[in-house]
Amino acid sequence: MALQQVVEQTVAGLGYDLVEIERSAGGLLRVTIDLPWIAPTSDGVPGAPEPFVTVEDCEKVTRQLQFALEVDGADYKRLEVSSPGIDRPLRHEQDFERFVGEVIDVTLKAPMGAAAGGQVAANRKKFRGTLERAEAGGWQIVWSEAPEPKPGQKISKKRAPAPLHALGFALDELREARLAPIVDFKGRRPKTPAGSVEQAPEGLSDIGDTEVSD
Missing domain, CATH: 3.30.300 (GMP Synthetase; Chain A, domain 3)
Structure with missing residues (x-):
């Protein structure tokens, strides 16, 4: 066996x-x-x-x-x-259902820049974003290219929010998917x-x- x-x-x-x-x-x-x-x-x-x-x-x-x-x-x-x-792999449909709303890292088998509406480089395969269910079915990640604020940095309330990008995908288009290894010292609980x-x-x-x- x-x-x-x-x-x-x-x-x-x-x-x-x-x-x-x-x-x-x-x-x-x-x-x-x-x-x-x-x-x-x-x-x-x-x-x-x-x-x-x-x-x-x-x-x-x-x-x-x-x-x-x-x-x-x-x-x-x-x-x-x-x-x-904290970088748990996601392999099955149930894994994605379980971790909806979490930040994940995905690596595609083939570039999908065009499928992302031209928002990313055409040869890009690696993405990090929040996992969501796509309206048309399947899955998507949503992210912003805005840099993370530095500790203690004040952000003006008048500042316009950075635009969000979305990338839809099917599981058979992924080479790898994992929870992003993010440690939140404010109390995010580990899985x-x-x-x-x-x-x-x-x-x-x-x-x-x-x-x-x-």
Whole structure:
């Protein structure tokens, strides 16, 4: 069975969502998990605050994955299971529904300057903006080219707001989409706290001890 399939089935079987799988130099297999998202009710009322992935969650998934990967004969030296960071990837339709209103970074497969009404360079592929649902269906990001004000800078109320630009896209036009790694020191809550569990597979304990990091 393919490694991707083994990991997906194991993570889903424990009640978590698989966010990302990465293989790095040195035999590191990094698996990012999240708790399933509960969409708002039909009347738009949000549910309870989103729970966070804990170190205990990562430990549970690590133990089960080690067993599943050993049975499958997967080739790796270290396994790290963690929660998503502030630059969480967006891959599925549900991810975009979940993070409407957040600032995201998108990289297109092909330039879409013309599709943006000539507002951007014709060969531009990378954009940062607020994720919104497009009126015609699909998704769009909205942004302003105005520079961010410097800390303590006063902005005149008479100053005309900078024009907004919008770029519509379909998911199959994206090479990559991630939450923008923006830290708001005024209290913007993180989607998930940092945390990970890293272990070597059975029989490779000399590679390193179990590591739990915040």
